[in-house]
Amino acid sequence: MHTLNVGITSNILADVFDAVKNPNADEYLQKLMEIETDSNVFWKISPIDYEQDDALRAIGYLVRKANRTADNDTYDTIMPILEGLEEIKGKVSIEDFYEKNNGKTTGYLVREFNYGKFYDDYAAEMARINEVINKKYGLNLLPTNRTAPDEEKARKEFNDLRNSWLEKNSIRRFVDEYYRAQADLPTEAVR
Numbered sequence: 001m002h003t004l005n006v007g008i009t010s011n012i013l014a015d016v017f018d019a020v021k022n023p024n025a026d027e028y029l030q031k032l033m034e035i036e037t038d039s040n041v042f043w044k045i046s047p048i049d050y051e052q053d054d055a056l057r058a059i060g061y062l063v064r065k066a067n068r069t070a071d072n073d074t075y076d077t078i079m080p081i082l083e084g085l086e087e088i089k090g091k092v093s094i095e096d097f098y099e100k101n102n103g104k105t106t107g108y109l110v111r112e113f114n115y116g117k118f119y120d121d122y123a124a125e126m127a128r129i130n131e132v133i134n135k136k137y138g139l140n141l142l143p144t145n146r147t148a149p150d151e152e153k154a155r156k157e158f159n160d161l162r163n164s165w166l167e168k169n170s171i172r173r174f175v176d177e178y179y180r181a182q183a184d185l186p187t188e189a190v191r
Helices: 006-020 025-035 041-045 054-088 115-137 152-169 176-183
Strands: 098-101 104-109
Touching (some): 098 115, 104 115, 115 152, 152 176
């Protein structure tokens, strides 16, 4: 849907309304602020080309101009892409844009880091960590568990094992020291 910047547009329209000496200017500007950025509302109000009111025709012109500009900008961007797709037609499948893990697409677009493989490996590692914690501390954590246990020593070891694996196998938002410090906090403090 094409949109207009209402703040800028309302200033332009105020000048247009002053120029055409429109008595309904305040009402139109208020209506524009109420509908915010949906330019299609003007097409629903009335056929703008045949409108007797100069101000509404001015609005219609500005909306059509914005829509035409957006269409032209889109056309200039999409045409090289479509031409490039035509050149590779039959050589590339849409599946080639997605990561693969064990011969199956993961649903993630191809990037430097294979997220599909990471999530599979992470699930396997979490199952292993839960098994280690269960044996050592006599707990009953499910293989799919991602939450550290409440018991302090078990929680600390669980977080240390998980963080050491993630340090080596993932892209993390913060430095490793942050996650180590967070691992020392009680579960309630992290939630």
